[in-house]
Amino acid sequence: MIRFTRFSVLLTLLTVTGLQSYPAIELPAVAQTSICAPDQTLDTDEYALRDQARVALDNGDLATTVRTLREALLITPRTQYPHNTVEQWLLEDNNGTRIEQLLKFSDKKQTTQILDQLYQITQRLKPNHSSIKTRAFAAIAKSYIVLNQFPSAINALNQARDAMRFVQGTTEKADRLLDIAAGYAALPQPQIAQTSLTQAEKAIQQIQQSDRTVRLVRLAALHAEDENFTKARAIAAKLPKNSESHAIVFRAIAENYIRIKQLGNADQAIQTITHPMQKAIALGKVAVAYERAQQPGIATKRFDQAMAIAATPNLVSDFYTSEMLRRDLVVNLVEVGRRDAARRLAINSEMPSFKKEAYKVILLADVRANEPVKAKKLLSQQLTEILNQQDSSWHRFELVNLINTATEAEQFDWFIQEWNRISKVDFGLTDQDVERITTSHAQKGRHLQALQWAEKLPIVNRPVLQIRLKSAIALAAHQSGQTAWAKNLLQTTEQQISALMKASRDRLQREGGDTNEPDDIEYIGVAVLALSYAQIGDTGTTQRLLDRVVKSKMNQNDMQLGGRIDNPFELFREANQIDGAFQLANGSVLPEKRFQRLQTVAGMALAQNRFDMATSIVPRLNSASGQTQLLLAIAQRYTQLKQTDKALPFLAQAFKVAQTIPGEESQFDRLGAEGGTVIEMENDRGSLIEAIAVQYARLKQPAQALKVANTLKEKKTRDQALEKVRCAISS
Structure with a gap:
């Protein structure tokens, strides 16, 4: 064994x-x-860090993403499968690659450091991964271009061309040459781009006829991007005239004419398109361009043409495509301020998912235009649609999306306005929902407004939530530089604990309910306050409040069965507050639980290089x-x-x-x-x-x-x- x-x-x-x-x-x-x-230790370490970076990126936690990804990339060259890392971050595409998602949000210096690491890793890939290596260098080049680091981009493309020499198979070679050409086309290097495109065209001619079309379309689009419209038309002429591939090429030609503000030429290219979907997309884009060029009359005509295509039964190939076209046109209309037209188009949508996306675009535009009444009306309209859905199993999912949209739009008063109707959907607004909304409200220095809003919420029967909200607001105030205000709010909230416990007991005598609620206020509520003090940096108050938690009835009875939201130790662990977590772990009553929690704290300590704490846990x-x-x-x-x-x-x-x-x-x-x-x-x-x-x-x-x-x-x-x-x- x-x-x-x-x-x-x-x-x-x-x-x-x-x-x-x-x-x-x-x-x-x-x-x-x-x-x-092979020793798989490094592979395990690297994968764990990479996966943590992936999850952090999905959750919008950029600091953790950058930190863990950079640490993973330090290990990657010593692992057995470095190409997996390259593929995961540079090539896997789900609404953009991960490096593209990172480029949108992280600062230039951090992204450059990560790109430099990926460049070095890609450079070391072996010849049997030449196709991945070529694609990766082309992707790195595009990222450098976004950062305006053109010399680094050219170096990456040169590396891609070098790796190309070892790529096997005519189809694979053609695809990789197109990748390289796409990189050069994004640079102000027309001669080099044309050289790569010529090589790609020769490679395409060598592959099977059935595989050529999609690559010819891409080749023509790259020629259009490089403003060689004559060549793009010549390639289009080789494609069936009424086909979608022919239409895609002319749409690319039209969009690149729009980019260089030659709208007449763009119009002419669009008239050549016979495929309804491609034509409607191009019409929407040229309409936006005419509106921006102060030609609203022509813009209206082009929008009308596009919407007529979208509304024509059976003209667009399928229902899904038709709805996707409507959504894109909504975005186009909103882009140039035609929100009422966008609203009419969205209302007629028959696919809920597209309608929801279209509504969100319009709603956020209403907010930017300082028309909150329209925004709230649209939110309420969507809530009505949720309530009218016969399949209630989707209600919670739809409500969460609506909550996110309203929060993003900063329509916080709408939650109070519609509280009763929201409560009819599944569980209504959960404690986690309300805390998340409140935290968003309190950010960017709006802590006083958030407190006034939270005090209007009908949550008198949810005392722990009241404490959680005020703690969240206090932390947001501290983060915006108002630490004194934050501490004052926390002190006031602590003084209200006894009153909240008494009110809870009185309500239980009158109405019945959860008999643990008064003890929860002292156990969970005080822990929440302690966590806020810890995050503010007030160690003394944190320790004093945690002593109270440890001595509380709930802790002494070891009634700690809940998850993150109602377990003090988990709160501190998740917030990475190691000293508080250690105090709570050490105060756990059951030996088994104390042992497990001390082990957890030891792991946290080692992660933070707190060897003093880890060592002190050994004899415990x-x-x-x-x-x-x-x-x-x-x-x-x-x-x-x-x-x-x-x-x-x-x-x-x-x-x-x-x-x-x-x-x-x-x-x-x-x-x-x-x-x-x-x-x-x-x-x-x-x-x-x-x-x-x-x-x-x-x-x-x-x-x-x-x-x-x-x-x-x-x-x-x-x-x-x-x-x-x-x-x-x-x-």
């Missing part, structure tokens, strides 16, 4: 908590064989196995930081404690009704001594590594450990 050492509770916390600056080391299984399997763990795991984790972290002299004493201590772990050297769990499935335990004495031996080998301490491995009594375990040590020494 292969042994796989992994510290499943402690070390994986560095990934699970989302707090790490470096994930934990895992020790992969190695079979008893003369050939060393109530098992030799737990202490060994933490001591080993500290040594591993020092190893990651290349501080071998600090790692070695902890490794020696880990070995000393590991030898006191009780029970058999190798222990097993049996699963299934009859115990037929046998799984080796990961925290027994043998597993941990083996892990310590391997760590010594990684620290270039071969004699000590072999000595530790040889202390194992069981031959099978000892041989396996020695084999892994030898592999680690030779790697």
Whole structure:
């Protein structure tokens, strides 16, 4: 049986908590064989960081995205599959690649640093990944162009051309030449672009006829982008005249004429288009251009032509396409201030998803035009449509989207105006919804307005929510520089705790309800206040309030069964407030829960290089196995930081404690009704001594590594450990 050492509770916390600056080391299984399997530790570390960066980007957390991605890219060159990283960040396209999404929001310096790292990684890809390498360099070049770093873009394109030499297959070569040409076309380098386009055309002629059309369309569009309209028309002439591919080329020609403000030529190109969808899209774009050129009469005619196509039954190929066209025309109309026309077009949409997108575009335009009455009317209209839906299973999903739209549009009064109707949809506005809305309201220095708004909400029966909202507002005030105001609000809120608890008890006597609510106010509500003080930096008040939480009835009864929203420890863990999390973990009543939480805090401490705290937790763990795991984790972290002299004493201590772990050297769990499935335990004495031996080998301490491995009594375990040590020494 292969042994796989992994510290499943402690070390994986560095990934699970989302707090790490470096994930934990895992020790992969190695079979008893003369050939060393590749060490997958770095791959695991790199993937964990990359995945955290991906999730952070999806959630709009740019700071975490940049930090974790840069750390991942430092490891990538030493992994087995660097091309996976290149593909994930430069080539996977879902409404833009990830690097394109990052370019929209992060600052120029940070993005440049990431691009430089990706450039170096791409440069090291082997010839068997030449196609990926070529595409990646072309993508890097486009990103440099967005940042106006033209010399770097040209260097990347030169690298792409060099990688092209090793690309196999005529179709693949044609596609990669088009990628390179697209990069040059985006630069003020017409001669170089034309050279690449000529090479691409020759390659296209060599591929099968059935595969040529889509590539000829792209080739013609690139010629149009390079303003070689004659060549673009010549390629279009090779395509079937009434086909969509022919229409796409002429739409590209029209759009590039629009770009250089030759609207007459754009109009002529559009008249050549016979495909309804492509023609309508082009008409919408030229209409916008005429409006901006102070020719509203022609703009109206072009909009009317486009809308007539969108409204003609069966003229556009399918229902989905027709609705997508309506949405695009709504965007065009709003772009030039024709919001009422856009509104009429959106109302006639028959597909809810497109109607919702169109409404949002119009609503945000109403807000920008300082017409909040129209915006609120449109929000209420959408709420009515949700309430009228027969399939109630979609109500919550639709309501969340509407909440997000109203919040983005800053129509906070609308929530109060429509509170009763919103409450009819599923659960109405949950505590999380209201807190998120309030936080958004309080940002950008609007904390006083947010407080006045929150005090109008009909949430008298939700006392903990009242505390959460005021805490959120206080934090927003602090972040905008109004720390004194924030502390005053928190102090006032704390003074109201007793009154809130009394009101809750009185209401329970009158109406019944959740008997835990008064205790929740002291347990969760006070913890929320403590968290705000911690985030503001008031350590003394934080400790005082957490003492109250620890002594509260809910904590003493260990009634801590909820998730993030109603669990003080989870609140502090998620907010990365390590000192408060440590205080709460240490104050947990049940030994099992205290052990688990202290392990979690230890993982947080190591992620932040708080070795003092991690070390102080060691004696608080109530098992030799737990202490060994933490001591080993500290040594591993020092190893990651290349501080071998600090790692070695902890490794020696880990070995000393590991030898006191009780029970058999190798222990097993049996699963299934009859115990037929046998799984080796990961925290027994043998597993941990083996892990310590391997760590010594990684620290270039071969004699000590072999000595530790040889202390194992069981031959099978000892041989396996020695084999892994030898592999680690030779790697």
